[in-house]
Amino acid sequence: MNPKDLKEILQALEQADVREFSLKTPDYDLSIKRGAESVAVYAQAPQAQAPQPQQLPAQQQAPVAAATPPAAQPEASTPAVAAAPAAxxxxxxxxxxxxxxxxxxxxxxxxxxxxxxxxxxxxxxxxxxxxxxxxxxxxxxxxxxxxxxxxxxxxxxxxxxxxxxx
Missing domain, CATH: 2.40.50.100 (RNA polymerase II/Efflux pump adaptor protein, barrel-sandwich hybrid domain)
Incomplete structure (x- = not known):
């Protein structure tokens, strides 16, 4: 898969507001997760064993539901970040x-x-x-x-x- 194909997939997923996507072919496995929740999983995956990040969201279903407002906070902070480049x-x-x-x-x-x-x-x-x-x-x-x-x-x-x- 070349970078342009990956970019097209990412754009289509963003337009459809898809948060999680997996594609398996004989050549490769592609798994994409978007949003604040997935960033935490990516950050923990290299440092921790794979079962731990998968267990945390399942064990803490209420905080995952509560994770929706923090996901809104980065969006709220995005205009502040965008304000800096606006200079x-x-x-x-x-x-x-x-x-x-x-x-x-x-x-x-x-x-x-x-x-x-x-x-x-x-x-x-x-x-x-x-x-x-x-x-x-x-x-x-x-x-x-x-x-x-x-x-x-x-x-x-x-x-x-x-x-x-x-």
Whole structure:
């Protein structure tokens, strides 16, 4: 599966407001979970044994139901986050998936882009590693890169603003 196919799947799931999706083929298994609840599962999965994250939501059904308001809180905080980039006019480039942000293809390579660069639609801006897959994130618009809002090797969440292109 290439990054463009994955991006199309993610966009379709977002439009349909699907929170959990699994696809199994002979070549790969794809499992996608969106929302604040899934972020906690991803954060705990590498550190804890797999049964523990699966047991927590089942054991705490009331807090999971109560987790709906915290999911609303990040949305409430999103305008506050969006207000900060609003100081720099332009188009935000948001993370299409949860993963780890990388500014270049390898630690020795120069960054794909830097502040002040002229950006063309379709140009690779960064890589987001998700489930051991390296996904190239491309610009959807042309312009000048005004701001980079994340640091190299930093974890990013779905919908988090990565860049501002003016």
């Amino acid at each position: 720099t006019p332009g188009t935000p480039v948001k993370a299409p998936i949860v993963g780890t942000y990388y500014a270049s293809s390898s630690p020795d390579a120069p960054a794909y882009v830097k502040v002040g660069d002229s950006i063309k639609a379709g140009q690779v801006l960064c890589i987001i590693e998700a489930m051991k897959l390296m996904n190239e994130i491309e610009a959807e618009t042309s312009g000048t890169l005004r701001e980079i809002l994340v640091k190299n090797a930093e974890p990013v969440e779905y919908g988090q603003t990565l860049f501002i292109i003016e």
